[in-house]
Amino acid sequence: MDNITIKIKKGGKFNDIVPEKLKDRIIAAKMNDKLYDLFDTAPENNDAELIDIHSGDGEKILLHSAAHLLANAITDIHKDALPNTSNEGEDTFYYDFKMDPISIEDFPLIEKRMEEIVKSNVKIEKSILNKSEILEIFKNNKYKIDKINTNVNDNDKSSIYRQGNYIEFCKGPHVPSTGYIMAFKLLSISSTNYEGDINKEKMIRIYGTAFPDKKALNAFLIRREEAIKRDHRKIGTEMDLFMFDNERAPGMPFYTPNGAIIRNELINYMKEINKSHGWEEVWTAHVFKDIIWKQSGHYGKYKNDMFLFQLQNGDNYGLKPMNCPGHITIFQRNVYSYRDMPVKYSEPGTVYRYEKSGEMGGLTRPRGFTIDDGHGFVRPDQVLEETVSLLKMVPEIFKTVLGTDEISYDLSIMDKNNPENYLVSYICNNCNAKFEMRAAVDELKCYNCGSSDLRVDFSMWDNATDNLREALKNLNLKYTEYPGEAAFYGPKIDIHIKDALGRSWQLSTIQLDFFMPVNFDLYYIDRDDKRVRPIIIHRAIYGSYERFIAILLEHFNGKLPLWLSPLQTYVIPVSENYNDYAVKINELLNKNNLRSRIDLSGETISKKIKLIRKMRPSYIIVVGEREKNSNTLSVRNRKDKTKEFEIEEFISNIKNEIENHKIDQIF
RNA sequence: GCCAUCGUAGCUCAGUCGGUAGAGUGGCUGAUUCGUAAUCAGCAGGUCGGGGGUUCAAUUCCCCCCGGUGGCUCCA
Numbered sequence: 209m210d211n212i213t214i215k216i217k218k219g220g221k222f223n224d225i226v227p228e229k230l231k232d233r234i235i236a237a238k239m240n241d242k243l244y245d246l247f248d249t250a251p252e253n254n255d256a257e258l259i260d261i262h263s264g265d266g267e268k269i270l271l272h273s274a275a276h277l278l279a280n281a282i283t284d285i286h287k288d289a290l291p292n293t294s295n296e297g298e299d300t301f302y303y304d305f306k307m308d309p310i311s312i313e314d315f316p317l318i319e320k321r322m323e324e325i326v327k328s329n330v331k332i333e334k335s336i337l338n339k340s341e342i343l344e345i346f347k348n349n350k351y352k353i354d355k356i357n358t359n360v361n362d363n364d365k366s367s368i369y370r371q372g373n374y375i376e377f378c379k380g381p382h383v384p385s386t387g388y389i390m391a392f393k394l395l396s397i398s399s400t401n402y403e404g405d406i407n408k409e410k411m412i413r414i415y416g417t418a419f420p421d422k423k424a425l426n427a428f429l430i431r432r433e434e435a436i437k438r439d440h441r442k443i444g445t446e447m448d449l450f451m452f453d454n455e456r457a458p459g460m461p462f463y464t465p466n467g468a469i470i471r472n473e474l475i476n477y478m479k480e481i482n483k484s485h486g487w488e489e490v491w492t493a494h495v496f497k498d499i500i501w502k503q504s505g506h507y508g509k510y511k512n513d514m515f516l517f518q519l520q521n522g523d524n525y526g527l528k529p530m531n532c533p534g535h536i537t538i539f540q541r542n543v544y545s546y547r548d549m550p551v552k553y554s555e556p557g558t559v560y561r562y563e564k565s566g567e568m569g570g571l572t573r574p575r576g577f578t579i580d581d582g583h584g585f586v587r588p589d590q591v592l593e594e595t596v597s598l599l600k601m602v603p604e605i606f607k608t609v610l611g612t613d614e615i616s617y618d619l620s621i622m623d624k625n626n627p628e629n630y631l632v633s634y635i636c637n638n639c640n641a642k643f644e645m646r647a648a649v650d651e652l653k654c655y656n657c658g659s660s661d662l663r664v665d666f667s668m669w670d671n672a673t674d675n676l677r678e679a680l681k682n683l684n685l686k687y688t689e690y691p692g693e694a695a696f697y698g699p700k701i702d703i704h705i706k707d708a709l710g711r712s713w714q715l716s717t718i719q720l721d722f723f724m725p726v727n728f729d730l731y732y733i734d735r736d737d738k739r740v741r742p743i744i745i746h747r748a749i750y751g752s753y754e755r756f757i758a759i760l761l762e763h764f765n766g767k768l769p770l771w772l773s774p775l776q777t778y779v780i781p782v783s784e785n786y787n788d789y790a791v792k793i794n795e796l797l798n799k800n801n802l803r804s805r806i807d808l809s810g811e812t813i814s815k816k817i818k819l820i821r822k823m824r825p826s827y828i829i830v831v832g833e834r835e836k837n838s839n840t841l842s843v844r845n846r847k848d849k850t851k852e853f854e855i856e857e858f859i860s861n862i863k864n865e866i867e868n869h870k871i872d873q874i875f
Numbered sequence: 876g877c878c879a880u881c882g883u884a885g886c887u888c889a890g891u892c893g894g895u896a897g898a899g900u901g902g903c904u905g906a907u908u909c910g911u912a913a914u915c916a917g918c919a920g921g922u923c924g925g926g927g928g929u930u931c932a933a934u935u936c937c938c939c940c941c942g943g944u945g946g947c948u949c950c951a
Contacts, residue, residue: 309878309879396946397945397946398878398879398945398946398947399878399879399946399947400878400946400947401877401878401947404947404948410877411947445886446886452943454924454941454942454943455925455942458942458943504951505951506951509951510951513949513951530951561951563949563950564949565876565941565942566876566877566878566948566949567949567950569943569945573950695951697951746951780910782909782910783908783909783910784908784909785909810907810908810909811909811913811914812907812908812909812913812914813909813910813911814912815913815914816911817911817912817913818911818912819901819912819913821912828911830911832909832910833910834910842910842911844911848911850911
């Protein structure tokens with residue numbers, strides 16, 4: 209929801225401009241993009257946005273205050289627990305404590321204490337104190353002392369928040385009193401290390417959530433339960449789609465016949481899209497001599513995460529962890545004119561990465577997976593056009609496959625204050641040579657004359673980043689910029705989609721790369737007969753097929769659109785007396801290239817339906833005396849509605865449903 | 876890799892305070908001939924993740940491995 213905006217005079221209290229009837233839902237204020245507590249005073253005459261607890265900013269503040277509420281309760285119950293720090297996610301918060309391990313069995317007691325603090329509606333008050341005063345308050349908590357020392361300069365002041373007996377070092381803002389935290393719940397518990405460093409001490413992390421009202425909290429909890437019920441591993445077992453053999457090939461997914469159908473349909477659809485957008489399909493080997501990984505830089509950086517092996521004769525090989533060197537190898541077979549560009553290769557490319565044991569998880573994080581990969585070798589002046597083309601492909605695909613329009617775009621750009629972290633151009637002030645270098649790993653001196661009198665040239669980054677930005681703007685896409693989030697080798701656009709359960713997934717990526725062209729000395733011949741470096745665009749739309757199938761299954765709860773469904777029709781005769789008619793129907797469906805199966809077992813019709821349900825057939829066709837006599841079908845859809853159809857009518861309808869990749873069924 | 880937790884029949888799970896295991900479901904066989912979420916009966920399935928130790932005896936207790944799950948870290 210949108211917040212209201214009201215003018216305020218310099219020095220006025222934000223709380224004084226909150227309309228009386230909104231007092232119970234306005235919890236903070238915002239001016240010039242900075243958040244304030246309601247009891248702060250306005251720094252200037254300006255518009256103040258009043259933050260409603262139901263707004264995006266409001267919910268963040270609520271979660272943050274709920275985290276403090278948790279810490280308040282924990283320290284009340286466990287006197288020796290030391291609060292470290294909290295953080296908020298989309299719907300959840302966590303708080304890390306140094307304390308003896310507890311379990312979710314302890315949650316009711318903690319929640320009860322939290323409830324009491326809410327009931328007594330304790331005021332949450334800010335004080336501004338000198339650093340020394342703050343250090344004195346937190347003298348028994350070394351974690352807070354660390355935080356104070358890193359965040360506050362010696363002679364500066366900072367804020368602390370007090371709610372009853374509980375004090376927190378925090379920059380706020382917060383809800384005005386604990387009574388605003390109407391609906392909350394603790395969710396889970398896990399361990400973590402101080403500052404995320406595995407060498408530092410273990411901490412207890414408690415996750416929770418909070419909402420402006422009970423209704424929203426319940427909706428969240430139901431969604432969460434539904435997500436567990438829809439776990440792709442469970443659906444995959446029920447529908448017999450894929451398996452793992454943890455003894456023989458840990459982390460490697462095996463697709464069973466049904467799963468292979470889904471995977472192939474997705475791949476075939478992507479092939480069509482690639483073709484229509486000028487991405488030519490190639491095929492590359494899975495095993496390469498290690499020299500290519502040394503040249504690409506993967507070996508140096510990811511050696512420990514690669515499958516590497518040595519043959520009897522001493523030759524060293526590695527499984528590909530990325531497809532780009534393979535595509536580059538193909539690109540290098542030729543010399544290209546500027547007129548040949550862009551050269552765009554695509555491939556459902558299977559890669560292997562030795563994920564650490566604790567990092568694997570079902571299909572979402574396997575050790576072998578297939579990317580709908582593509583590498584465009586483009587002239588710098590083609591980045592815009594190619595990015596626009598890709599940004600048009602993405603919504604088309606997700607609309608078709610998932611039926612979703614909820615797509616968001618992140619533009620990750622470089623942090624110009626730290627150019628050493630990136631591969632950027634330098635110009636030698638001594639000999640005027642121009643070259644690319646990453647100062648964080650290479651010694652910063654001229655390759656030509658050895659001089660270290662160099663100046664940075666951002667033009668390559670600036671042009672490329674401008675092109676990405678312009679592509680987003682041309683298509684009127686809403687996007688967010690993230691300075692400092694670019695990879696060292698180039699800026700990128702990451703694309704997120706929201707699934708049926710409201711979860712956001714990063715799927716697609718459009719990544720510019722200045723680095724590989726340098727490593728492999730790629731070039732094309734320009735109009736003036738000079739060699740010019742192309743830029744590589746790495747792109748994937750689904751991301752990996754494995755992860756995408758997991759998301760697809762959870763999004764649809766396994767009830768896939770017909771064109772993706774492994775079992776499109778399932779024919780059930782009412783009794784064995786109608787087997788002949790059922791067999792005829794099933795054969796007719798198969799002849800029409802439909803994936804149909806028939807159940808000729810002696811079970812009752814109810815039992816047959818019961819048993820096949822977990823396979824999620826798109827249509828169940830029941831035939832008996834009536835249908836046989838009138839040459840019709842009794843069809844039951846995914847929503848358990850039944851309808852009579854003429855045979856030909858049904859077949860032509862569902863063939864149309866398949867050809868048009870429809871999400872909805874014919875009735 | 877780290878912390879926690881788990882590994883018993885194809886699947887879901889029970890059980891053994893140490894005496895080599897059970898249910899439901901699925902599978903097979905037979906009866907039933909059935910109108911949209913379980914008709915009945917019988918039978919066959921397990922060296923209780925792997926290795927070692929303690930013990931007269933280990934699936935159970937101890938140790939080490941291998942895997943799974945939830946987090947942490949990581950994700951080119």
